Amino acid sequence: MPQDTFKALVVDQKEGGIQAEFRTLPREALPEGDVLVKVAYSTLNYKDGLAVTGQGRVIRKYPMVPGIDFAGTVVESASPDFKAGDEVVLTGWGVGESHWGGFAQMARVKAGWLVPLPAGLTLKQAMGIGTAGFTAMLCVMALEEKGLTPADQREVVVTGAAGGVGSVAVAILGRLGYNVVASTGRAGLHDYLRQLGAKQILDRSVLAKPGKPLETERWAGAVDTAGGDTLAALLPGMAQNTSIAACGNAAGFALNTTVFPFILRGVSILGINSVLVPQPRRLAAWSRLAQDLPLDKLEAMMQEAPLEAVPELSRQILKGQVRGRVVIDVNA
Numbered sequence: 001m002p003q004d005t006f007k008a009l010v011v012d013q014k015e016g017g018i019q020a021e022f023r024t025l026p027r028e029a030l031p032e033g034d035v036l037v038k039v040a041y042s043t044l045n046y047k048d049g050l051a052v053t054g055q056g057r058v059i060r061k062y063p064m065v066p067g068i069d070f071a072g073t074v075v076e077s078a079s080p081d082f083k084a085g086d087e088v089v090l091t092g093w094g095v096g097e098s099h100w101g102g103f104a105q106m107a108r109v110k111a112g113w114l115v116p117l118p119a120g121l122t123l124k125q126a127m128g129i130g131t132a133g134f135t136a137m138l139c140v141m142a143l144e145e146k147g148l149t150p151a152d153q154r155e156v157v158v159t160g161a162a163g164g165v166g167s168v169a170v171a172i173l174g175r176l177g178y179n180v181v182a183s184t185g186r187a188g189l190h191d192y193l194r195q196l197g198a199k200q201i202l203d204r205s206v207l208a209k210p211g212k213p214l215e216t217e218r219w220a221g222a223v224d225t226a227g228g229d230t231l232a233a234l235l236p237g238m239a240q241n242t243s244i245a246a247c248g249n250a251a252g253f254a255l256n257t258t259v260f261p262f263i264l265r266g267v268s269i270l271g272i273n274s275v276l277v278p279q280p281r282r283l284a285a286w287s288r289l290a291q292d293l294p295l296d297k298l299e300a301m302m303q304e305a306p307l308e309a310v311p312e313l314s315r316q317i318l319k320g321q322v323r324g325r326v327v328i329d330v331n332a
Contacts, residue, residue, distance in 0.1 A: 008104030012063040018054025033108035036076040040123045042067040042102030043130035044326040052314035060098040069131045070102030071123040079111035087117035091131045092275040118290040128302040132164030135274040137285045139223045139245035142270045146243040148221040150177035157181045160225035162189045167324045169223040170196045171297040207233040213260040228252025235261040247272040306332035
């Protein structure tokens with residue numbers, strides 16, 4: 001039998017504001033779903049930081065347990081796809097936004113949202129990857145499908161490289177043999193990025209604003225986690241018929257650019273939505289992560305924290321003070 005109560009971080013509207021507090025709740029408080037999971041780990045993502053601090057419009061209804069991903073063990077299932085004892089992973093599907101998420105010791109969700117834990121990964125490693133790593137893999141897959149190959153030794157750039165998505169993208173691309181350039185504004189993390197697989201470090205000020213409509217063809221591909229002026233600054237330097245996988249907006253959501261990279265060089269921007277991913281592609285991405293992400297590099301980018309640390313870490317991640325992947329042990 002699963003436990004009757006569980007601890008959770010709950011975000012609610014109080015006195016005209018948003019407040020995050022820890023509560024002990026009865027199992028009956030969980031939302032509807034056909035699979036009950038005992039959560040082992042969650043992670044801290046930028047979107048979680050927005051949700052916990054009440055910034056942005058991440059949470060769709062209150063009260064809400066944030067945490068857009070989790071890994072754990074099935075304790076009850078009304079679905080033929082899962083049974084008690086199965087280890088599972090969840091990312092996306094509005095969990096932590098419109099359906100209670102991973103910053104809790106228990107979760108009840110739809111079976112179709114779950115993925116079996118990939119062979120070769122532990123629950124903790126799966127959350128070391130989490131939504132950020134899953135997004136990074138989707139970026140790499142999209143670039144490959146548009147023709148990116150390690151045979152072209154032209155540089156591939158990753159913006160926001162010291163963050164969660166960026167760190168995993170650098171490690172995957174490095175493992176696959178790409179000539180990776182890591183863009184970051186944090187001078188103290190250059191060695192960290194080189195250890196992950198970056199061959200060169202680019203100060204983010206170089207990509208702070210667009211230059212000429214077209215620049216020298218430098219980039220064979222790009223994973224952009226920043227958006228805004230950073231994305232606009234990447235476009236003029238893209239080589240013929242290359243692509244940018246765009247998956248973030250930390251630098252802004254407006255795009256001030258010209259049509260020249262698109263109509264004169266055939267450059268593509270590939271929008272990456274990691275929330276609503278069809279199950280076959282979701283399974284393919286997790287299989288690739290288990291295969292192409294070096295576990296020693298994953299361990300190097302992971303840090304572990306208890307559930308109680310989430311509010312403070314949420315403030316830090318919004319200030320760009322969090323490196324790599326933060327794994328949340330919800331039972332610590």
